[in-house]
Amino acid sequence: MLNLKELPSIKALRTFIAVANNLSFSKAAKELSVTQGAVSKQVSALEQQLGQPLFERHLNGIKLTSIGQQYLPQIAEALEVLQNATASLRQMEQVEDILTVNVTPSFASLWLIPAIHRFTEQYPNIQVSLKTGDGALHDISGENDIVIRCLPLAKHYENATLLCRERLKLVASKALVKSAPIQCYADLGKHVFLPQVTRPQLWEQLKSQHYIEDNIEFYGVGFEHFYMSLEAVKHQQGLALLPDFMVRERMQQEQLVNPLHAEFESHYGYYVMVPNYKLNSRKVYLFTQWLKKAFDEK
Structure with missing residues (x-):
């Protein structure tokens, strides 16, 4: 002993x-x-x-x-x-429960972290532990209470609820567009486009849906996550395609602009997944309802 x-x-x-x-x-x-x-x-x-x-x-x-x-x-x-x-x-003093939420890095940094205070103010006795991950999960029955992923639209995901379809906007910094105005689609040739390395088809979708026939020039660095592309946009390194709900506040503040109001709905959506044995958990219910309300109001 x-x-x-x-x-x-x-x-x-x-x-x-x-x-x-x-x-x-x-x-x-x-x-x-x-x-x-x-x-x-x-x-x-x-x-x-x-x-x-x-x-x-x-x-x-x-x-x-x-x-x-x-x-x-x-x-x-x-x-x-x-x-x-x-x-x-x-x-953990005064905390009734800890809620572990595993989300994609961009969802966390560009939407959830700025918004999470509204949940904690409403439910001060639930401590939220945020973790990040990406890609489909074959087994969600681990330590996570809630998992949020951006996945191709489908109906076969187990214990998953579609939070919202992904709508992408063509985004640029206000300073960049001021130096090289974009008044028609032909003006896009004055700019470079930021590659999305995990989903390179997105730019082709934009061209197809807006009937853009000209070749576009890509920036020399590709980015894995939307939050990385946003930082590059802020530094006037090119144009990016970013989810509307992740950039809405910055666009309202006129930090970013959407040239030509170009946007389209991708074939992806944001899904909330909960392990089967946690579906009746009070903390999980409160958080998922708060999420749903937040996206219904946006």
Whole structure:
């Protein structure tokens, strides 16, 4: 059985780490807001308890012994584990339940994170844990309570509800269009287009639905996620196709524009998937209803 009396105190270990990081008793004392004598006393007591010297003391300074070098990373990691465990418990105070939501990176960064405060204000006792993932999931019965994915429109997804069909807009920065105006489809030839590496067919869909016959020039860098394309648009690197609900607020603020009002409905949709055994969960029900209402109002 572990004898806690044989373990060094947290205070002694924190002092050891401070001295080791600064290689100075005086600097460690300043960092810890204690006297240099208190620091020296803690380190000496720790060395005595361990039966090993942790520092070599010289006239021109100190340095870790080989034992001290071995001990430092293990103690630092152990204290970090304790700090994380304590912080997690404090965050969970007043929380009834934790809801784990796994979403695509762009859905998270461009829509959910700016909107999530409305859910937490309404349900303060539900703590939402956001994680990101992409692509179809063959098994959603893991640690996630809710999974949101952008998938080809279909009816065979298990325990999935269509949140919305994807509608893409042609998006540019206001400054870029001001420098090279787009008044007709022929003007698109003045610009470059940002490739969507995971769905390269999107630009062909735009050309087909808007009867664009001219070849278009692509930017030299392709982007995997919509949030990456948005950053490139903001830096005037080209035109992008982005989901309307992800850029609506920025367009209302006139940070972005939709040249020629060009948009189309892709063959994709955003699906909310819930494991079968969690369908009756209160936290899952409240979040999915909040999502549905948010998209019904947009």
